[in-house]
Amino acid sequence: MNVAIVGAGIAGGYLAALLAQEGLSPDVFDPMAHATRCGCRSCGWGAPAGIGPYLDGIGLDPDEYLLEPMPSMHFDGLLATTPLRTVDKPRLLRDLTRDVPVQRRGLEPEEAEQYDVIVDATGIARALLPPCSSDLTLPTLQHRVVAEPRGDGRLEAGVYGNDVPGLGYLWVFPLGKEEYHVGVGGIGLASLESLMERFYRDMSGQCTLTRLCGCRGAVRVASPYYSGPLYTETRRSDGSSRLTVGVGESIGTVTPFTGEGIVPSLECARILAGRLQDPAGYSRAVLAQFAWMRRERETLDYLLAHRGTNGPRVRDRWRFYRNARRSGIDLPMIEAFKQLGTLSHWLDTPER
Numbered sequence: 001m002n003v004a005i006v007g008a009g010i011a012g013g014y015l016a017a018l019l020a021q022e023g024l025s026p027d028v029f030d031p032m033a034h035a036t037r038c039g040c041r042s043c044g045w046g047a048p049a050g051i052g053p054y055l056d057g058i059g060l061d062p063d064e065y066l067l068e069p070m071p072s073m074h075f076d077g078l079l080a081t082t083p084l085r086t087v088d089k090p091r092l093l094r095d096l097t098r099d100v101p102v103q104r105r106g107l108e109p110e111e112a113e114q115y116d117v118i119v120d121a122t123g124i125a126r127a128l129l130p131p132c133s134s135d136l137t138l139p140t141l142q143h144r145v146v147a148e149p150r151g152d153g154r155l156e157a158g159v160y161g162n163d164v165p166g167l168g169y170l171w172v173f174p175l176g177k178e179e180y181h182v183g184v185g186g187i188g189l190a191s192l193e194s195l196m197e198r199f200y201r202d203m204s205g206q207c208t209l210t211r212l213c214g215c216r217g218a219v220r221v222a223s224p225y226y227s228g229p230l231y232t233e234t235r236r237s238d239g240s241s242r243l244t245v246g247v248g249e250s251i252g253t254v255t256p257f258t259g260e261g262i263v264p265s266l267e268c269a270r271i272l273a274g275r276l277q278d279p280a281g282y283s284r285a286v287l288a289q290f291a292w293m294r295r296e297r298e299t300l301d302y303l304l305a306h307r308g309t310n311g312p313r314v315r316d317r318w319r320f321y322r323n324a325r326r327s328g329i330d331l332p333m334i335e336a337f338k339q340l341g342t343l344s345h346w347l348d349t350p351e352r
């Protein structure tokens with residue numbers, strides 16, 4: 001079977017490693033045209049401890065990629081224990097394809113003919129599959145900063161949603177050596193820059209911030225259910241069929257509430273590796289595995305449709321709470337439910 005993987009990000013790179021283990025040698029294409037200091041797509045590099053078994057499974061030591069653990073984090077004033085950490089994503093991306101050469105270019109249309117299976121692992125670009133049945137993307141802006149503590153103050157790891165008018169949040173992820181990713185993402189926000197500037201002003205008493213770089217991006221928060229078709233079949237000139245199948249963010253394996261896509265995309269690649277020639281079975285497995293993403297997406301749709309006039313329903317609050325628990329974030333339930341009530345003011349709050 002001739003397999004091409006287009007895109008060597010988390011999902012494409014991991015799929016290549018899994019297939020290589022099975023003795024398949026896919027051709028991997030990625031121009032890696034990222035004008036960013038870290039050389040990969042804009043990402044906070046946050047992941048739960050659950051990333052470990054995926055890396056173990058292909059012979060990578062998870063500890064080698066650990067930058068900073070986040071044993072406690074601020075969630076809009078609530079302090080929670082978490083299994084989250086930041087990982088050295090550029091290094092991980094390099095090592096995923098250590099045994100599979102990556103061609104630093106895209107796949108030319110005339111080359112497609114030679115492949116039985118072409119995997120669309122192009123993330124937000126979704127370069128090969130038709131558009132999603134009902135796409136939803138969330139624009140982002142992220143900076144890498146050095147934050148030197150002032151007196152007793154310091155920049156704390158956290159997620160700040162109540163400061164962001166609109167459906168989104170601001171995050172602070174430590175990268176070690178006083179470096180941090182500070183980012184903001186949201187739907188319907190007039191200016192991501194002004195939210196960042198405001199946050200920096202608010203933090204100026206606690207630390208001295210120096211910006212190293214910044215990049216814009218977007219996350220697909222549509223969920224797999226609304227990212228169909230997950231695959232297409234076309235006839236080749238000799239009458240045989242060719243499969244184009246999506247994996248990772250190209251088919252929406254990203255948590256709609258948080259934009260977390262690293263571990264879900266690893267899981268999606270794992271599912272595909274076992275079902276490369278069974279696209280219908282693969283689709284069913286992906287939709288079943290990530291059924292909860294569909295429900296999160298439907299909460300986003302509800303909040304967007306009511307544009308702040310209706311706050312989250314009980315089921316929406318429960319979904320937010322379940323989302324945190326799924327990531328192993330230990331939030332006190334009653335307090336968390338109260339906090340989520342503040343979402344009812346979203347979009348009504350003018351940007352300061």
Ligand SMILES: Cc1cc2nc3c(=O)[nH]c(=O)nc-3n(C[C@H](O)[C@H](O)[C@H](O)COP(=O)(O)OP(=O)(O)OC[C@H]3O[C@@H](n4cnc5c(N)ncnc54)[C@H](O)[C@@H]3O)c2cc1C
Pocket residue numbers: 006007008009010011012029030031032033041042043044045046047105106107121122123124125127140141142183217218219247248249250253254259260261262263265
């Ligand atoms: C600002 C921001 C912060 C984020 N923070 C986090 C976080 O902290 N934790 C988390 O879990 N998730 C985070 N995410 C989401 C996460 O980065 C993605 O969901 C995840 O990387 C998806 O992996 P992927 O392999 O599907 O896609 P990607 O990692 O985007 O990889 C796609 C690859 O395809 C390549 N490509 C694109 N077009 C073509 C083409 N035409 N031909 C060939 N190759 C192509 C690209 O170069 C890229 O290497 C964040 C996203 C953003 C935008």
